[in-house]
Amino acid sequence: MKSQRIKKFNLFESIEDKERLSKSVATILNTQIKNELQSSQIYRGMSCWLDDSGWIGASKYYFKTAQEELSHMDKVYEYLFSRNTQAKVPTCVEVKQDFKNIREVLEVSLKHEMSVTKNWEDISDLAKKEGDNTTYEFAQGFLKEQIEEEEKFRNLLYKLDLEMPDWKTDELFEDLMK
Numbered sequence: 673m674k675s676q677r678i679k680k681f682n683l684f685e686s687i688e689d690k691e692r693l694s695k696s697v698a699t700i701l702n703t704q705i706k707n708e709l710q711s712s713q714i715y716r717g718m719s720c721w722l723d724d725s726g727w728i729g730a731s732k733y734y735f736k737t738a739q740e741e742l743s744h745m746d747k748v749y750e751y752l753f754s755r756n757t758q759a760k761v762p763t764c765v766e767v768k769q770d771f772k773n774i775r776e777v778l779e780v781s782l783k784h785e786m787s788v789t790k791n792w793e794d795i796s797d798l799a800k801k802e803g804d805n806t807t808y809e810f811a812q813g814f815l816k817e818q819i820e821e822e823e824k825f826r827n828l829l830y831k832l833d834l835e836m837p838d839w840k841t842d843e844l845f846e847d848l849m850k
């Protein structure tokens with residue numbers, strides 16, 4: 673597309689074609705598109721196992737969480753578009769779809785969210801190092817959200833320790849969606 677424009681107007685590179693992100697920032701953000709898609713797939717896999725295991729409320733909650741992860745992914749696409757930088761569609765990854773119990777689901781979730789926090793910290797660090805203030809600001813929004821994402825799963829794990837009946841535990845997930 674861009675090369676066609678350059679040919680048509682006989683330009684070397686016109687100002688409007690200039691990519692506004694560095695190669696390294698573009699690469700790390702494209703990797704984050706894949707990470708957010710992976711998050712969605714992970715939670716979708718958990719939702720399937722939960723539904724199959726009779727955790728109906730928890731399954732619904734995980735399904736909704738998977739959808740939210742897709743909206744995170746879309747935000748990264750839109751940011752790349754707005755900075756005139758090419759986004760890349762990642763390939764889907766295989767995810768775990770079998771779990772020992774609900775505790776394992778929650779432990780894997782918390783561990784995963786902690787790794788996503790690290791992803792956004794790396795993006796933030798790179799942006800800071802390159803003096804890319806817009807990407808730095810963009811990453812701060814996600815880092816702020818990661819505090820809640822981690823807390824959600826940590827609190828559910830604490831509540832599991834209270835050893836409530838299963839139906840009551842399942843209700844906790846439904847309450848989170850209200």
Ligand SMILES: [Fe+2]
Pocket residue numbers: 708711740741744788
């Ligand atoms: Fe996310």
Ligand SMILES: [Fe+2]
Pocket residue numbers: 711741785788821
């Ligand atoms: Fe998340």
